[in-house]
Amino acid sequence: MAFYAGRYLTRHGVARDGLAIQAGFAMAGDRPARVAAISITVTAPAGLPPGRRPGLQAVVEHCTVHNSLARPPEVAITVEVAS
Numbered sequence: 888m889a890f891y892a893g894r895y896l897t898r899h900g901v902a903r904d905g906l907a908i909q910a911g912f913a914m915a916g917d918r919p920a921r922v923a924a925i926s927i928t929v930t931a932p933a934g935l936p937p938g939r940r941p942g943l944q945a946v947v948e949h950c951t952v953h954n955s956l957a958r959p960p961e962v963a964i965t966v967e968v969a970s
Contacts, residue, residue, distance in 0.1 A: 905932040
């Protein structure tokens with residue numbers, strides 16, 4: 888998200904100083920063991936014009952990791968024995 892946000896800011900002439908991303912998670916209380924919720928806070932630089940906030944929100948909501956979590960990839964696991 889920081890990569891996408893930084894690119895957005897640069898493209899719109901806003902300095903990246905102050906850009907920060909904080910993330911947290913909560914584990915599910917049942918089985919299987921898994922992450923049940925992820926929370927992310929994007930702190931935008933003080934110089935971000937109010938009209939650019941929706942665009943920044945849209946950009947970070949479409950980062951590669953968010954897209955992958957929203958539409959989980961297929962996972963293939965192979966166990967091999969060392970020779």
